[in-house]
């Protein structure tokens with residue numbers, strides 16, 4: 001094998017494209033058919049949205065599912081339906097996409113960050129209770145990368161303190177914890193169908209729940225505050241038009257048929273890649289225990305130790321890995337609380353107290369993950385063949401060997 005790195009003009013370790021989204025003529029025909037029908041939007045214009053909602057609820061093992069425009073609005077619907085009031089505190093992790101926390105701000109509530117576990121990068125349940133105050137109303141665990149949070153511990157804490165649990169499952173379509181689909185364990189599960197996600201219609205989102213009241217409220221909020229059985233011009237709740245189109249719904253119905261086999265493929269590749277990478281000094285895959293019955297690897301994450309790469313920075317390592325042809329990324333540069341939104345307290349809401357000050361927040365595990373440790377391989381690459389996983393591992397070894405020359 002050549003040791004000339006691709007970043008310096010050498011041959012790439014991986015010479016393959018990993019297409020995403022995955023689709024064929026079925027999807028093209030299905031969308032074309034809806035377009036030709038002229039029935040593009042709900043309500044009173046076809047039943048494809050409801051059909052997909054039933055399919056997704058059944059898939060998750062939940063009683064109800066309600067689609068909406070994206071996986072950020074879905075969090076907002078869940079929070080409002082859970083009865084949060086201005087100034088309430090919501091517990092969130094710092095290692096996640098912005099809207100896990102900014103949806104809390106949009107509800108005029110205060111995100112309280114709890115650090116992640118260094119073995120899983122998910123919210124550390126042993127640190128949650130110290131963050132609970134009399135204002136705390138809910139916990140939003142994020143199944144980061146598709147790896148299930150310790151839901152047993154989180155649900156027990158929520159029960160003890162009378163808190164709601166909203167699972168941010170935007171990375172976790174089809175993944176499981178102790179045989180249960182993620183999203184179906186808390187009061188509400190929230191998913192995104194944005195184009196990078198494991199189930200996609202370009203944009204879109206959905207919430208699932210077993211609770212009749214939460215269902216009725218989220219359904220109403222999604223539909224401009226209308227209620228089921230009510231009149232078109234009667235609005236009861238402060239919602240908005242968050243509905244999706246029939247074109248999105250039909251696309252999702254077809255994509256959902258592919259999800260189970262794609263998830264199993266990523267899960268198997270992830271287990272195989274764990275075996276390959278654990279033998280490379282300075283590379284440690286995140287750990288998964290026996291509770292993780294199915295991992296969907298929206299992101300395959302490993303921890304990088306620069307001291308085993310002659311001091312090569314994580315950012316430079318990640319650039320080299322991309323150049324070698326591995327669909328990968330250095331991950332978030334900073335924990336969420338470092339974002340200007342939080343540092344500048346740019347909340348535009350009097351209900352969020354001045355004491356919601358993030359300038360002194362420092363959560364060491366999230367800081368380390370962002371600055372020096374976490375490297376991501378993206379989900380579409382995890383749909384590859386076994387030999388692709390071998391090529392990813394070889395690319396890492398190649399970079400390591402080039403540092404010792």
Ligand SMILES: *Cc1c(COP(=O)(O)O)cnc(C)c1O
Nearest residue numbers: 070071072097099170192193194
């Ligand atoms: C993508 C994502 C969201 C938001 O979904 P959108 O559909 O892009 O609005 C929320 N939470 C997490 C963890 C995400 O990755």
